[in-house]
Amino acid sequence: MSTDYNFSEIERKWQKFWAENGTYKVTEDSGKPKFYVLDMFPYPSGAGLHVGHPLGYIASDIYSRYKRLQGFNVLHPMGFDAFGLPAEQYAVQTGRHPALTTDENIARYKSQLNRIGFSYDWTREIRTSDPAYYKWTQWAFLKMFGSWYDNTLGKARPIEELEAHFASEGTSDVNAACSREMSFSAAEWNSMTEKEHADVLMNYRIAYLGETSVNWCPALGTVLANDEVKEGLSVRGGYPVIQKKMQQWQLRVSAYAERLLGDLDTLDWSDSLKEMQRNWIGRSEGAEMIFKVENGDRTYDVTIFTTRADTVFGVTFMVLAPESEWVDRLTAPQMRSQVDEYLASAARKTERERMAQTRQVTGVFTGSYAVNPLTGQKIPVWISEYVLAGYGTGAIMAVPAHDSRDYAFARHFNLPIIPLIEGCDVSQESFDAKDGVMCNSGFLNGMTVKEAIPAAIAKVEEMGIGRRKVNYRLRDAIFSRQRYWGEPFPIYYKDGVAVPMEMSDLPLCLPEIDKYQPTESGEPPLARARNWEYNGWPIEKSTMPGFAGSSAYYLRYMDPCNDKALVDRRKDEYWRNVDLYVGGTEHATGHLIYSRFWNKFLYDLGYVCEPEPFRKLVNQGMIQGRSNFVYRIKGTNTFVSYNLKDQYDTTEIHVDVNIVHNDRLDLDAFRKWLPDFASAEFILEDGEYICGWAIEKMSKSMFNVVNPDNVCDTYGADTLRLYEMFLGPIEQSKPWDTKGIDGVHRFLRKFWRLFYDKDGAVFTDVKATSAELKVLHNLIRKVSSDIEHFSMNTSVSAFMIAVNELSEIKCRSREILEPMVILLSPFAPHICEELWNRLGHDDSVSNASYPEYVESYTVENTFEYPVSFNGKMRFKMELDLGLSPKEVEAAVLASPNTEKYLGGKPVRKVIVVPSKIINVVF
């Protein structure tokens, strides 16, 4: 048996052993407490894993292994978010089926992941593109289609219950989340046709078909994302793009806004992430108010939303969003052509352009006038892009004196500005602060803004023209994509009415098609499928978006092979929800909102037992690339070292970081790298070629992608794991920099030498000394609390200190070394498994139990007393244990610290309290 630390042999051996023995397979075990550790599953891209990807996986694996050692039954699965755009675009170009490329990419990801030694239970692997998996994505969609949201009970209910209510009582007492308010009697409902019923119910369904605005490119016949459009033209082809209203499937996420916001308080997530979700949900309290608008001889009630009901006396005009449904009815005949022209120009702009032109004032007068409900004054109604159709009611009352956007608009179109707060100056800019005393405001005069807001709301409520209202920025999620590589909708159209398929017919599998681009007539790729119909009726041709499959995947891991249910009730009740979720912040307002929504929906219907999916969440930072450069003297094939480059006229060239070590270029490897450089000459400094460097995004084109496989080849997986943790705090983004990886590798070899020197094993059964026990137990305490706090970098440091100390005192005792192996095994599982085996254990170290911390070993016969003066002042001093309070007092008074910290002030009294805090009164 080798006495060297031969990491490649050891790692291969144990990875094989774990796979063959199913070491990390878990089953539900009611005798053990559960712990569920989850990573955000990856999209398997063609480029494979780079060293940035495993950062979070390593941290969560350490945590999983740590919890397992502590006796928890740990669920730690992995799978793949396999539907997605890159595979489809590749298919469009090459004609290869996305399923093939996806399978290849997954195989590559799995082999890369397995080299790093993760403790995944691969028997629970899921893939979102697997029909057995997406059956349950489709199932959840149909459940949403078959549900409505009851605002009174605050939960989703089956749509049949709403139908029954309509049949007996119409819309009275219905408080439902809906696209637009409806009002009808039971008799009216009962006399409607089947199609009319379907239309009404669509207004209430949680998954519903509705109109929404999209970037539409008529020439390409497809919807484009905002970043695929520049200056109103498609990036590919340069065809014009317009804003178009289209029928799209949507999820009524907005119905859950209140709960998504409120339940954030129950979660152990970072404050910044919670804040992001709060901003995204965007709760704002205000009031709805009805303004009467006259157009010719007709009068309409237009509802607006405002957070500043107090400013209603300063309303000098009204503004509608260009897409508002009121625009048509409120346009006076003489203004029709100008309004149409404005609407057309607004429609030509993309969302992106609107953002870019934020401060440009545009608008058009409708020709109609509203009446200010409190002053009775007639005010003009305008249309402008700065009012958004999707927020509030798509119509506002404009108060130029106290809103900067209204102010800019009023200045531009010369509309009156009436200040409402005493002493404010609105000659240059609006006064937006909710601060001051009201004036020019009738019955509100003399009140502060804070008093005036509720008073104004009370007044309009009394007049019957308004009410308190909470608005959210959160919009319903658009759920249709005109793509191939996604879940098909289990919906067919019977005489144009959307009808759900039978649950028993799920999954509805993605059909084979011969080409992956949209059809010539502009239909989605699925229109190419033959016989894409159900009972003779056409099936929906769009597919679901990426977030569909990733919204409930954590539930499926609990019971991945169940074909009767998404998750068996008993298994769900055992695993409940994710205790620790690790992933990037980029999902803060996407996946993490959708998942919470999806989970709450299933919770409402009783399919899952927890209202929140992810209890604790840790965001790992991104690993950036560290690019290296060489400097070629212009017009030559000679390269000059970094510190000498200023003496020449050079070109900076990216060089593959894999042939650079500690910024030193491997000259031979460089000559072999590219044919151009085969005959390269070098101007060296101190015999070496030093490269320049820069921090950039890790990408192929910068030649700064570091493949974890290479690191495993050179240093081993255990070194990679430790080094990624040692790099810095998990949450922080940082560049990958191999400087320092040698130090970590050195540590592992040093650890190995505690067990083996060149002559063989050195560990013995000798009893541990108190100095050795102190090192061990200090380490147990430090490492445990660091892992709990997810401070993996400092725990690696603690290991280094402990191993240094143990080698210095020449520790040989198994009594110390065995627990050391267990402690380190979450971080460096391969070396620890090998040493554990060599120490004579047959079982895997992952089945060992975590060593228990014994305080008395670490304190020996002295103890640190924090000393507090006057309850405020404290310092640390070492005192012998077992002193009486009198002796402690004497020691404190005699301590040089006392003199130092008090600066010569007399100490009157020392009080020793049971908590080992000493109060010194002076």
Added chain:
RNA sequence: GCUCGAGUGGUGGAAUAGGUAGACACGCAGGACUUAAAAUCCUGUGGACAGCAAUGUCCGUACGGGUUCGAUUCCCGUCUCGAGCACCA
């Protein structure tokens, strides 16, 4: 513009309740072992000043104030960087 977070040696970063700032590691310098190299080990390493020396004194956690016997830590203001949102009425 709004919201949140962060600024510490040559570098990555420690300091868990306000109590010796710079742990640990890299890098660098010097040394031991070696014919040599690799590997390993040891010593030094924030700055300034004084001293042959052990050592001592002062300054130092972006900047300016404040609270405190004492501030990297708490408070106010300024600057810089990062992240997110961005006409949300």
